[in-house]
Amino acid sequence: QQNAQAEAGFFDTAQERIYLRPDGAYADLDALRPGIIQASLSAYGASGPYRDIPGIGGTIEPMSGMSSLLGYEDGNPLNSGNMYPDPVAGVYMTTAIVAALRHRATTGEGQYIDLGMMEANATFVGDAFAEFTANGRVRPRMGNRHPRVAPHGIYEAAGGQWLALSADDESQWTALKGVLAIPALDATTFATMAERKAHEDELDAHIADWARGQDATLAEQLLQQAGVPAARVRLPDEVLADAQLRAREFVVSVTHPEAGTHEMVGVPWRFSRTPAQVTRPSPMLGQHSQEVLGDLLGVTSDEYESLVERNVSGDEPPQ
Incomplete structure (x- = not known):
């Protein structure tokens, strides 16, 4: 038996044409198909003062506080550039639908799901909210730095490449010093995490000087082998060709009737008993x-x- 679901992700004009509204409309759908699950995903949800305001990922990021945290301390707030809230809201909605299906399987009851992108994206700013509610401190933009950890950044390497690294505890710091072999890092000003955080500008300058003379790929390998979290910054085409993703068959080839055959990212999880695969292309409009x-x-x-x-x-x- 197929599961009856209706999903709405439109501006209000389109929703009202098909009467997908929570104020009484769900009862009509439930009467037509008992147990139906109606999932409505909009910018700000179907209630509250923002319910009639349109929005996209590029406006949800600033509305949810995310943009205020992206960028350098002396620079402008930034958006991620990837319409981050869109897939975030989609993942949350999928989880909500699964929960509603579970409820229906045990009770026979369907229900209306109302999800706002602003709320979904705000959950990814939770540590900044906690910092304010617990300490009264509004987190500033910090670039690539971390609120408590130093070093933590992305440094320019030889040939215009970039290297990310972090030392989250004393064992990683000791390992990092062993790879960098910079005598100045043995100074008492870098002896503890608190000292390193207090002298972060000086610390970053030492690491930046070292990184500029390094091949990012080799430096990544040396640091990882020493137990230091590190990664060369990869471009999108490099990610698609990455040996790890290829080994896990994450990159798949899909043929679309209009767009043709192209590689794309697949399913990011693996089940031990059932396959997790892309079995068909995205549908045509209204298919x-x-x-x-x-x-x-x-x-x-x-x-x-x-x-x-x-x-x-x-x-x-x-x-």
Whole structure:
């Protein structure tokens, strides 16, 4: 038996055309298909003073506090550049739907799920919120630095490459000093984490001088072998070719009827008993509209054609 679900991720105008609203509309859907789970994902949720405000990942990042933390202390706030809130909200919604399916399996009851991207993204700023509620301190932008750990940064290496490294405890600090072999790092000003944090500018200058003469790949290997967290900054094309991801078959080739055949990232988890694979390309616009509305929601062919005529559904962009 197929699970009946309806998902909405539209601005209010589109939602209202199809009546996907929490204030009474879910009861109509539940009467049509008992046990249905309606999942509504919008910028700010279906209630509250922001419910009618449109938003995208590029506005959700500043609204959730994330942009205020990205960038250098003496620079402007930044967005991630990757529309980070979009996949974050999608992952949370998937989890919420699974929880609702579990509830339905035990009770027979469906329910309405209301998820706002602002709230979903705000959970990834939780440590900054905790810092304020516990200590009354508003966290500033810190670039690549860490609130408590030093060194912690990304340093320019030879040939325009970049190397990230961190020493989170005393054992890692000792190992880092062994690789860098910089006598000045034995000074009492760097003896403890608190001292290193207090003299972070001087510490970073020493590491930056060392890094500029290093091949980032070799330095990464030396530091990792010594037990120091380190990584060369990789470009997207390098990530797709990475031996680790290839060994785990994370990069897959998918053929799309319009876009053609391209490599893309696959499923980031592995099950011991069932495969986790990309089995088909992303759907065409409206490819499954009639199937979902008809097979799952009971919309007749005539009713579906009426929805198409009113630009509520179909496989063409709205006019």
